Every structure is written in C-alpha cells, then in structure tokens.
Amino acid sequence: MNKLFGSLVGSAACTVQLELRPSGAAAATAGSQPTVSLKNKRDEMETMPLFCSKDTISGEVKVTPIPGKRADHQGIRVQLLGEVELASERGHPHQFLSLVRDLAPPGDLTTQASLPFEFGSVEMQYESYRGSQAQVRYLLRVTVSRGMGQSVVKDHAFWVRNPQPTPAAGPPIKMEVGIEDCLHIEFEYERGAYHMQDTVLGRIHFLLVRIKLKHMELEIRRRETSGAGSAAKSESETVAKYEIMDGAPVRGESIPIRLSLRPYDLSPSYANVFNKFSVRYFINLVLVDEEDRRYFKQQEITLYRREEEEEVPPPAARLPRRMVSLPPASGPTSPSASAAAAMAHTMGPASFPAAAPANGGAAPAASPLDSSPLGAGPRPASQAGLAAAEGHLMPSGSGGNGSSSAAAAAAAAAAADAGEDAPLLAGQQPAPAAASSSLGDGSAA
Missing domain, CATH: 2.60.40.640 (Immunoglobulin-like)
Structure with a gap:
C-alpha cells in the first residue's frame, strides 16, 4: 500500500487517512501507482497519483479516534467525483462523474476502523486540466457524517491522463x-x-x-x-x-x-x-x-x-557537424599527400580530389573550413557544399568552386551513410499560391 493522504480532524476527535492501492496496470509494470508533479496556484510543486480512464481505483480509509475519546457518527462513505469549474463560476463546479460507496453504518468508534473501498473500471472521459479560464479535477471525498452540522468532509485529489489515437497524417x-x-x-x-x-x-x-x-x-x-x-x-x-x-x-x-x-x-x-x-x-x-x-x-x-x-527515445548523442576529427599528430607523411593538401588549401576541397595516403593508411578527414591567405580568419572552403551539409538553401548563383549541385549531392550521400537526417526541405521550390x-x-x- 502507498500511504498518500492524512489529515487531522479536530472537531471529530479522530484522524482520517486514505491509502491507495496500485491499479491493475501499474501493479503489473512498476509495482506502485505512478505519480505526477504539478504546480499549484501558489507556484508550489505538489505530487498526485496518476490514473487513466478504465482504471480501477481502490484503497482503504482508516478512521482512528483520539485515544481516550469516542467518535460517534451517522455513517461513513467515500465518493469519486469529476468536476468542471469555470473561473466565472468559481465555487460552483459542474459534476460530470459521481460514484458513491458506503463504508460503515451509523455507530461510534473507540478503536481504529479500516474500511476498504473499490471503484472498478471507472470511465473518466476528460483529462485533468488546470487553466486560467477553467479546470477539470478528479477527487476522492471521504465523509464522516455527524449531527448538528459537524460532518467531516475531506477531499483527496488525483490526476487523470488519457492517451489518444494518432490522427491520420495530413498534407503539409x-x-x-x-x-x-x-x-x-x-x-x-x-x-x-x-x-x-x-x-x-x-x-x-x-x-x-x-x-x-x-x-x-x-x-x-x-x-x-x-x-x-x-x-x-x-x-x-x-x-x-x-x-x-x-x-x-x-x-x-x-x-x-x-x-x-x-x-x-x-x-x-x-x-x-x-x-x-x-x-x-x-x-x-x-x-x-x-x-x-x-x-x-x-x-x-x-x-x-x-x-x-510508443514514445520514441531521444537519439544518441553525437558530435556537432562542425566538429571534425584532426589528423594524427605523428607518423610519416608522403610528399604527394603534402602537395595534395597544399593544393586543396588553395583551390578548395570540391575542386581537387584527395591523394591516396601513404603506407595504405586511412586518409584524414578534410575540414570544411580553411584559413584565409590574407589572415582574415576561417572562411568556407566551398559555400554550396557547406550549406548543403548544414541543411540550408543557398540563393541561385551562390555556389563555390566546382559544381554546387554535385557538392550538395555528395553531402546528402555522406549524411545518409552516417545515419543522419536528410537536410530539411533542401531543393524544394515554393509552390505558387492562388491568393x-x-x-x-x-x-x-
């Protein structure tokens, strides 16, 4: 059992507690009832048990008289209520769900009474909601009836969320x-x-x-x-x-x-x-x-x-696209590789193929940025290729050295091989509008 609520009732000279049992689905998976943390009107975090429609809500109400005193009553009952309350009608909620279970007949209490209850497969069609104009709330209300207007009423709120079917995918x-x-x-x-x-x-x-x-x-x-x-x-x-x-x-x-x-x-x-x-x-x-x-x-x-x-887990962490791996700091470098690197530095990687590495080693990855010969800081080696790799659309006539379409196709193929998403809407033309x-x-x- 998960003890969630408790309150001291001074006028009734007794303590009223409510313990919830996990619903069938929660007991089969987590073993305890899920909870949700929400902000109330005072911006304070509060924790409530979480249910969904067709869940069975069950538990136990414990009424304990204060030692040395006797608590007489005219009956004990628990209600499950669903209410909609508008800001313009505050204090006058509209009930759309009301279920009642009588727990004890009239009598008096000298020792603690444990009273089980159960609401089976409750249909809760509306989700819980808190807004500026309206709110939807669900609660368990325990009432210890007493004469002379001294009835004890305690509300214990819980939260409801209902999954919905995925709607049909429409056009953009x-x-x-x-x-x-x-x-x-x-x-x-x-x-x-x-x-x-x-x-x-x-x-x-x-x-x-x-x-x-x-x-x-x-x-x-x-x-x-x-x-x-x-x-x-x-x-x-x-x-x-x-x-x-x-x-x-x-x-x-x-x-x-x-x-x-x-x-x-x-x-x-x-x-x-x-x-x-x-x-x-x-x-x-x-x-x-x-x-x-x-x-x-x-x-x-x-x-x-x-x-x-059904929620898809977040993708695994990966390096940003601008973070490239550096070549090894040590190891022999052939003259042909040095010449190829110098020519690629001058002409851009899109216009000169990479030379074969010496000793059968793997060729180092080329950086998308190269240094300006005037010392003005890094500049794009190929604007069209870099833009295609980052998912941007370039204006017409703005390609770098070499063919911009070929660079974009190569970037898209590299992204596909690496398991990345294709550039967003790259290459699409705006559709003419009628008005x-x-x-x-x-x-x-």
Missing part, C-alpha cells in the same frame, strides 16, 4: 501571405497534428522583402474559450517563444524551423469539455521591423497525447 501546411508590394512570405509546416514530445519542422521562405525587419520569432499560443454564444469568453496566453531569425532577410532566403515541444507545459487540444470550455493551440509567426512594429500570422495546430510506451492575405499589424500578437 502551406500558405503565402504578406503585405502588398512590401512583404511576401511563404511558410510551411510539416503537418498539422503533433504529440506532446514532438518537434515542429518547417521553413519560412521570403519572396519579397521591402521593409527593414529586425528579427523573427515563433510562438506557441494557447487559447481557452469558456461559455457559448454571446456569453463566450476567450483568453490567450503564450506558452512558448523561440527566436528563429536575427537580422534583416533578403529576397529568396529560407529560414528553417525546428521547435521541440518537449520542454513546455502543454496539454492536448480539447474541442468541447462537458459543453463548458475548449482549448486550442496556434503557431504564431511574428516579424518585428526596426520601428518595433509587429506583423504576425497564426496557424492552428492539434496537440494529442499518445501512449507512453495572398495580409499579415496582421498590431502591438501584440
């Missing part, structure tokens, strides 16, 4: 927006549905830039809507903010997007919880010019919670 989200004759951009997101541990991938392509932009950022915004019709009230909050560009872009430039959802406090999207409230999420693209004017465009996404055992819409312009997104 593509849209071309802008301000006429000033700014035209095309943004693209990989898909429209993500789970809690997912990563948002995409790109921003600038088709026309005639205003001086300072930076660009990506936001995840949560919008809660409570009520219905004319009484509906919405409130938005920014739960994640990530800067993806610093500086003025040029026409034809593409900015890659890679935003991980794992570090942020998110919940699934809720369409209509007990006909009381809904929760929606948006990706908000914000551009800020040199006069601090904000241009933004929102795109709704769907968040869902998938099975814990353009203007970005919002205001002081806040």
Whole structure:
C-alpha cells in the first residue's frame, strides 16, 4: 500500500487517512501507482497519483479516534467525483462523474476502523486540466457524517491522463501571405497534428522583402474559450517563444524551423469539455521591423497525447557537424599527400580530389573550413557544399568552386551513410499560391 493522504480532524476527535492501492496496470509494470508533479496556484510543486480512464481505483480509509475519546457518527462513505469549474463560476463546479460507496453504518468508534473501498473500471472521459479560464479535477471525498452540522468532509485529489489515437497524417501546411508590394512570405509546416514530445519542422521562405525587419520569432499560443454564444469568453496566453531569425532577410532566403515541444507545459487540444470550455493551440509567426512594429500570422495546430510506451527515445548523442576529427599528430607523411593538401588549401576541397595516403593508411578527414591567405580568419572552403551539409538553401548563383549541385549531392550521400537526417526541405521550390492575405499589424500578437 502507498500511504498518500492524512489529515487531522479536530472537531471529530479522530484522524482520517486514505491509502491507495496500485491499479491493475501499474501493479503489473512498476509495482506502485505512478505519480505526477504539478504546480499549484501558489507556484508550489505538489505530487498526485496518476490514473487513466478504465482504471480501477481502490484503497482503504482508516478512521482512528483520539485515544481516550469516542467518535460517534451517522455513517461513513467515500465518493469519486469529476468536476468542471469555470473561473466565472468559481465555487460552483459542474459534476460530470459521481460514484458513491458506503463504508460503515451509523455507530461510534473507540478503536481504529479500516474500511476498504473499490471503484472498478471507472470511465473518466476528460483529462485533468488546470487553466486560467477553467479546470477539470478528479477527487476522492471521504465523509464522516455527524449531527448538528459537524460532518467531516475531506477531499483527496488525483490526476487523470488519457492517451489518444494518432490522427491520420495530413498534407503539409502551406500558405503565402504578406503585405502588398512590401512583404511576401511563404511558410510551411510539416503537418498539422503533433504529440506532446514532438518537434515542429518547417521553413519560412521570403519572396519579397521591402521593409527593414529586425528579427523573427515563433510562438506557441494557447487559447481557452469558456461559455457559448454571446456569453463566450476567450483568453490567450503564450506558452512558448523561440527566436528563429536575427537580422534583416533578403529576397529568396529560407529560414528553417525546428521547435521541440518537449520542454513546455502543454496539454492536448480539447474541442468541447462537458459543453463548458475548449482549448486550442496556434503557431504564431511574428516579424518585428526596426520601428518595433509587429506583423504576425497564426496557424492552428492539434496537440494529442499518445501512449507512453510508443514514445520514441531521444537519439544518441553525437558530435556537432562542425566538429571534425584532426589528423594524427605523428607518423610519416608522403610528399604527394603534402602537395595534395597544399593544393586543396588553395583551390578548395570540391575542386581537387584527395591523394591516396601513404603506407595504405586511412586518409584524414578534410575540414570544411580553411584559413584565409590574407589572415582574415576561417572562411568556407566551398559555400554550396557547406550549406548543403548544414541543411540550408543557398540563393541561385551562390555556389563555390566546382559544381554546387554535385557538392550538395555528395553531402546528402555522406549524411545518409552516417545515419543522419536528410537536410530539411533542401531543393524544394515554393509552390505558387492562388491568393495572398495580409499579415496582421498590431502591438501584440
């Protein structure tokens, strides 16, 4: 048994404790009931037992009178309740789940009474949720009934999370927006549905830039809507903010997007919880010019919670792409290898093949950077090859020495051999849009 709750009831002259037993699934895997740590309204961390729908919730209620005193009562019972409470109706929750178990008939207590209870396969269709406009909570309420308005009521909360089926993979989200004759951009997101541990991938392509932009950022915004019709009230909050560009872009430039959802406090999207409230999420693209004017465009996404055992473990740690291995400090070096290295230093590795190593040894890896003959610091040996290796799109006509397409193909083949992901959206052309819409312009997104 896992002792989780305890409280001292002075007026009843007794102590009430509740012990939970692990559910069937938890007992078969971990042997104890899982818990979750959450922040309350006072920004303090609290730990609660974690359940999901169709779990069996069982345990034991212990009522112990204070030594030397007798505790009389008119019955002891435990309730399992599910409630939705709106901020506009605080103190008046709406119950969508109510189960009752009578534990003891009227009588009195002189020694400790252990009263087992069980709620089998409870259907808890809504997840627990805490927001600014609404909350969904589940609790076990123990009531020791007494006369003269002296009944003892103690609530013990627990948390519920329900995994959802993975939605069908839809097409990528593509849209071309802008301000006429000033700014035209095309943004693209990989898909429209993500789970809690997912990563948002995409790109921003600038088709026309005639205003001086300072930076660009990506936001995840949560919008809660409570009520219905004319009484509906919405409130938005920014739960994640990530800067993806610093500086003025040029026409034809593409900015890659890679935003991980794992570090942020998110919940699934809720369409209509007990006909009381809904929760929606948006990706908000914000551009800020040199006069601090904000241009933004929102795109709704769907968040869902998938099975814990289906979660993909994080990839193994690997060296950054710019960190290259150095050649051995000792060992004979043939004149042909030295000459090849000097010529590659002058002409770039893309225009001169590597010489065969002496004594049958392995050739050292070539660095993507070489030193400038003018002493200006490191510079790219092949701009097209380096850009393809890092997953960037180069403007037309910006290739280095040699063929840029050949360097990009070689970089992609090397990445495939190393087991790395292919460069994001490399080589794709922006799809023409049927119509353009203007970005919002205001002081806040």
